[in-house]
Amino acid sequence: MSQAPAASSHGYDDLAYLPYGVGHSDEGVCLLVRLGPYRVLLDCGLADISPLLKAGNPPVDLVLCSHAHSDHARGLLALRQAFPQLPIYASEVTTQLLPLNWPEVDTKDIPQLCQALPMRSPVEFQTGLAAELFPAGHLPGAAAILLTYTAPQRTYSLLYTGDFFLSNSRLVEGLPLEALRGLEPDVLIVEGSYGTARHPHRRNQENNLAERINQAIAGAKSVLMPVPTLGLGQELLMLLRSHHLFTxxxxxxxxDGNVAAGCDAYLELLSSLPSSVQNFARHQSLFWDERVRPRVRRLASEQRSSIGKSPCIVLTDESHDLREYCQPGTGPWVLLQPQQRRNMAMPYPYSLTTGGEALIAQDYLLAQHSDGLGTTQLIHNLRPQHVIFVHGSPTYLADLTGLEELHNRYHLHSPGAGTLVELAIGETFVQPAAPETSYEGELSELGAVVTITLPEAIALDPRFTNFSDTGLVEARWQGEELVLRGLSQRELLSQSSDAKVPLSIECCGNCLHQRGQRCWNQDSPLYGFKVTPEGYCPVFETAHPTATPSDTDLESLEE
Incomplete structure (x- = not known):
């Protein structure tokens, strides 16, 4: 393990980064950053904090926790016990959720485990060092942390997203991108949990999962869903309680287990949840309800072996031994596990083979993090100098650092644990040009017609005038992508002229690969060049396979 980054020998005007854990598999996230003379620890999700204890003294000036998930927070208690005077900060909601990481410990015996910071209000800790929290989505209380250090020469800034989600979920509103747009931090540390993957709309994910659960119940199967203490389990309960398939x-x-304790903690934070959730709670209980169907009940340990004789749904701790539920005379069972657990190579610590009924294991997607499109959207809106990717499999993070739209514009990093990165900040850094805007539309098939609908905003681009000149478009496949191109008046006139070429002649005017007066056959020596209708090459492929010579063709040949 590398030593913590020392202050610069040429002055306190630089930034450095040293990860103790970057969230590969289940190692946890723990990141040390240096801003001038100060050292700040971002999250402490290490199961073993011994690398932080080697110095003997507090390894940092302060600790900031992004949210209460164990892979970001489970080492905080040991850190507090080792260094009682070390300041630890988080949002107010996070400070209330953190104790759920240590259910076996009475945290009341530990004074001020974590101090609360307000959202969207800068706080100065020491001379020149300040932080501001922004809602990050993902989990109640989760925060993106903006650190600033004001040096004599300039102000340096670093934004750490923690786990973030741009979309609204059932119990948490998404990260407010407009609040961060144009921030232009020197360094952005961003999670890459899903790599470059593109996900369906959140509502589509919910409907797909609800349909699968409903089919299992209709097929007389019980459903077993292992989930973390906080976040996904509560989201699933709200989905099951409010979806039309289950109402x-x-x-x-x-x-069961700590998931039930997480539900109780959410009820204590009701005033911090979205207004739609508060309105729901005015009419019926948010979680526990034995009167309104479907009924939501706590599961006592002595009941585990007896449920499942009739179809039911069980939410339990992801660390629990699932064989306790799948007993003879129960089931059959369908195990639904989050897709991300498989992607992060986090197998269950035992065999899923049981001595009872069959256990059918399936994956599902109910995203709690932004996908590749959301990640790049955040980066382009912030426009930092350096981007550091954490929290994801090495393959997924490598996919992100390999994106041409990113490495052409930013300095990209994805170091493993223990790798020190010096972050040189250019005084005259030229911000890259904003990326091309993309538009999200819908596709529908009606009989023999396929309709593509795009938002009205696309017409505001000055290029749209040329694109829509004739109202006609050409569509062609480019790999797995479908590319649309507007046809101009000149091309239509040219195509009319090209029609005079006899269909039976092997020439560019009749070739399958001639589009827009250019050759698009990669095997042709004319590839990419503008061609005349009468042109010819040895890899000609006819665009009119049914054409046969006619009298007109013969006359043209004679001419």
């Missing part, structure tokens, strides 16, 4: 259904939903 009024005579069904029991059992909640």
């Amino acid at each position: 009024g259904q005579n069904l029991d939903i059992w909640v």
Whole structure:
């Protein structure tokens, strides 16, 4: 493990980064950053904090925790016990959720485990060093952390997203991108949990999962869903309680272990949840309800072996031994596990083979993080000098650092644990040009017609006038992507002229690969060049396979 980055020998005007854990598999996230003379620890998700204890003294000036998930926070208690005077900060909601990481410990015996910071209000810790928290989505209380250090020469800034989600979920509003747009920090540390993957719309994910659960119940199967203490389990309960497929259904939903404690913690934070959730809670209980169907109940340990004789849904701790539920005479069972657990190579610590009924394991997607499009969207809106990717499999992070749209514009880093990165900041750094705007539309098939609908905003681009000149478009495949191109008046006139070429002649005017007066056959020596209708090459392929010589063709040949 590399030593913590020391202050610069040529002055306190530089930035450096040393990760103790970057979130590969289940190692946890723990990042040390240096801003001038100060050292700040961002999260402490290490199961073993011994690398932080080697110095003997506090390794940092302060600690900032982004949110209460264990892979970002489980080392904080040991860190507090080792260094009682070390300041640890988080949002107010996070400070209330953190104790759920240590259910076996009475944290009341530890004074001020974590001090609360307000959202969207800068706080200065020491001379020149300040931080501001922004809602990050993902989990109640989760925060993106903006650190600033004001040196005599200039102000340096670093933004750490923690885990973030741009989309609204059932219990948390998404990260407000407009609040961060144009921030232009020197350094952005951003998670890459899903790499470059593109996800369906959040509502589509919910509907797909609800349909799969409903099919299992209709097929007389019980559903077992291991989830973390906080976040996904509570989202699933809200989905099951409010989705039309389950409303009024005579069904029991059992909640076991620490997931139930997480539900209780959410109820204590009701005033911090979105207004739609607060409105829901005015009419019925948010989680526990044995009157309104489907019923949501706590599961006692002695009940584990007896449930499942009739179809039900069980939410339990992801670390729990699932064989306790799948007993003879119960089931059959369908195990639904989050897709991300498989992607992060986090297998369950035991065999899923049981002595009871069959356990059918399936993956599902209910994203809690932004996908590749959301990640690049955030980066382009912030426009930093340096981008550091953390929290994801090495393959996924490598996919992000390999994106041409990113490495052409920013300095990209994805170092493993223990790798020190000096972050040189250019005084005259030229911000890259904003990337091309993309538009998200819908596709529908109606009989023999395929319709592509795009938002009205696309017409505001000055290029749209040329694109829509004739109202006609050409579509062609480019690999797996479908590319649309507007046809101009000149091309239409040219195509009319090209029609005079006899269909039976092997020439560019009749070639399958001639589009827009250019050759698009990569095997042709004319590839990419503008061609005349009468042109010819040895790899000609006819665009008119049914054409046969006619009298007109013969006359043209004679001419």
